[in-house]
Amino acid sequence: MITEELGKIEATAFGARKTKSKLSSKTQLFSHGNFLLYRAKKDSPYTIKDAVISDYNDRIRTEIERYFVANCVAEELTGFVEKEMVDENMYIMARDSFRLINGINLNKLVYLLSMIEIKFLSILGYSFDLSTCVQCGKRLDGEVYVDQYRGFPLCEKCRTDNSHHLKEGAVRYILWAQNSELRDSARVVMAYETYIEIRRFIRDIFIYLFHRVPKSWESIPEYREG
Ligand SMILES: [Zn+2]
Numbered sequence: 507m508i509t510e511e512l513g514k515i516e517a518t519a520f521g522a523r524k525t526k527s528k529l530s531s532k533t534q535l536f537s538h539g540n541f542l543l544y545r546a547k548k549d550s551p552y553t554i555k556d557a558v559i560s561d562y563n564d565r566i567r568t569e570i571e572r573y574f575v576a577n578c579v580a581e582e583l584t585g586f587v588e589k590e591m592v593d594e595n596m597y598i599m600a601r602d603s604f605r606l607i608n609g610i611n612l613n614k615l616v617y618l619l620s621m622i623e624i625k626f627l628s629i630l631g632y633s634f635d636l637s638t639c640v641q642c643g644k645r646l647d648g649e650v651y652v653d654q655y656r657g658f659p660l661c662e663k664c665r666t667d668n669s670h671h672l673k674e675g676a677v678r679y680i681l682w683a684q685n686s687e688l689r690d691s692a693r694v695v696m697a698y699e700t701y702i703e704i705r706r707f708i709r710d711i712f713i714y715l716f717h718r719v720p721k722s723w724e725s726i727p728e729y730r731e732g
Pocket residue numbers: 639640641642643644660661662663664
């Protein structure tokens with residue numbers, strides 16, 4: 507669970523798999539609400555005693571494309587965030603992400619995912635400053651590159667054969683995504699080539715920072731026109 511007060515925690519709901527349990531409908535994946543938690547000792551795991559659900563986000567569990575995107579976000583939140591790191595922004599982003607994945611137009615799902623990931627990286631402390639080269643520190647006024655070994659942004663001189671060039675559209679999206687609200691992804695329109703550049707950028711950054719990428723990326727829905 508991603509919580510407001512405790513950060514990322516593990517919690518068990520005893521009997522939730524039984525259909526008669528009052529907890530079974532309240533402990534569905536991707537839902538959001540108020541949970542009553544209990545633990546016997548400081549180091550023992552939490553138990554869910556009761557819950558009041560405010561967002562069931564049901565469409566995520568019935569529409570496969572939404573499910574695949576939600577799965578990517580869930581893996582990033584569970585596999586790439588420190589346990590019990592309390593961060594209000596992370597909590598708000600998790601809450602809003604699943605709400606939006608549940609409701610957004612299917613054409614915009616992949617833009618939403620990319621925006622969530624760019625914001626996720628900023629919350630973890632990796633915000634993208636495009637004024638200077640991350641390697642040499644010189645002002646960036648020409649072409650911009652990203653590199654899974656050398657980071658981002660890189661200038662023309664610091665790039666290697668491994669670096670990928672980012673065109674203006676991709677650079678603009680990355681800056682915009684950092685500073686806009688998640689729900690604004692409903693208004694995004696971009697060319698397929700720009701989308702591919704942004705996915706490659708996010709991939710390079712994940713490898714640079716974590717030396718691995720989420721497994722769930724294998725099932726990201728196809729780009730759709732519009
Ligand atoms: Zn440089």
